[in-house]
Amino acid sequence: MEAIEVDNLTKRYGGSTAVDSISFKVEEGEIFGFLGPNGSGKSTTIRMLTGIIKPDGGTAVIMGHDIKKDAIRAKQAMGVVPEMSNAYVELSAWNNLMLMGELYGVPKRDREERAKELLKQFGLYDRKESPARGFSKGMKQRLILCMALINQPSVLVLDEPTSGLDVESSRLIKDVIRELNRAGTTVFLTTHNMEDASQLCERIAIINRGVIAAIDRPEGLKQAAAFQSIELSFNRTVFAEDLSNFSCVKEVKKMGDKFRLYVEDVDLTMDCIMDYARSHDLKIVALNTLAPSLEDIFVSLTHKNKPGED
Ligand SMILES: Nc1ncnc2c1ncn2[C@@H]1O[C@H](COP(=O)(O)OP(=O)(O)OP(=O)(O)O)[C@@H](O)[C@H]1O
Ligand SMILES: [Mg+2]
Structure with a gap:
């Protein structure tokens, strides 16, 4: 019942x-x-x-x-x-x-x-x-x-x-x-x-x-989300705008000394990140791929198409 x-x-x-x-x-x-x-x-x-x-x-x-x-x-x-x-x-x-x-x-x-x-x-x-x-x-x-x-x-x-x-x-x-x-x-x-x-x-x-x-x-909501995120930091300061210019990145959010990139395709974004690091002589200090948290999903469903917005 x-x-x-x-x-x-x-x-x-x-x-x-x-x-x-x-x-x-x-x-x-x-x-x-x-x-x-x-x-x-x-x-x-x-x-x-x-x-x-x-x-x-x-x-x-x-x-x-x-x-x-x-x-x-x-x-x-x-x-x-x-x-x-x-x-x-x-x-x-x-x-x-x-x-x-x-x-x-x-x-x-x-x-x-x-x-x-x-x-x-x-x-x-x-x-x-x-x-x-x-x-x-x-x-x-x-x-x-x-x-x-x-x-x-x-x-x-x-x-x-x-x-x-x-x-x-x-x-x-x-x-x-x-x-x-x-x-x-x-x-x-x-x-x-x-x-x-x-x-x-x-x-x-x-x-x-x-x-x-x-x-x-909760797991179903996470799977249904059309985005994932990548947490990333370099050995030097970079501009968030540079990262948001990658074609597959939907949004970039600065979190302390890291960046959170909301992306549709993780593999494609990885290539962009490597190219960017090489061409700017940067070292990647940390890189993590994250499944969307419930908070990400909540935000994306309640603020249309803006997964990274607070
Ligand atoms: N007694 C009331 N008279 C007029 N409008 C009301 C009344 N109670 C609720 N509302 C309106 O109904 C809507 C929903 O309010 P509700 O209290 O259900 O929201 P909520 O999801 O519980 O929000 P919160 O997370 O802030 O508690 C709001 O726009 C609110 O202004
Ligand atoms: Mg309430």
Whole structure:
């Protein structure tokens, strides 16, 4: 069964379309990444899936429950870490969890037991009586994750769960995501961190201006890219313009003392580099061919034909 099935989902704000008839499926047990630049429609999609806002068109089904016709069951199947904190700052960590458990209809004994387990797992048990107001960003995010897990959801939906967190907090969250997934939870997450996406996700959808630009496994996205890059440095300074004049080079980017050449044909570019070095009496100090990173692909799909642009 599909955990999430989205068909022509659309949201308009005034005259502009934030999410433009998108369709995709997330298999049960998958970690699915939803990537896109700022304002591309990621959070709007999540808000529709989780019942915060109503779509203007299309359908979405969560674990077999239509978000319009069977909204309560659809919501009960999900745990949500929203873009903006949903913790009540004046309530203690414990009471936030009790409130969330009650909202999801988790029986009192179960929610108490579960809250204890989660707070311990996320290193917050000692602070369970403290109001969330005094929590650091990382602690607050961990609390929000505990809240999202109080109902033991089949599908965990996370909107930039590691944004702004330090290495340790973000690692803890990623480890928990992996652990939950291993135990069978389907994960749908948005992130701006390409490294996280390629480490965590089995499949990735890239959304740009409300439209899905690509959906594939990270490796599939890399293979489909029509360019590779070469990292290169010489023993003397050279001008980037010289390198960008090679016919097969699409773009040159200076990175510290190296150049990154985005090319369509590696062999042809190698010949050009050798000729150039010989004719200018230069020595090649370093030369590496690199498969496109997820970041390269993301940039090339979201800034048309400009693979090297930041
Ligand atoms: N409540 C709203 N009223 C009007 N426009 C909105 C509203 N919410 C979102 N939008 C618009 O919809 C578009 C998509 O926004 P959304 O928040 O979904 O982007 P995002 O991909 O989550 O971006 P980010 O990476 O910055 O979080 C943007 O142009 C945004 O201005
Ligand atoms: Mg967002």
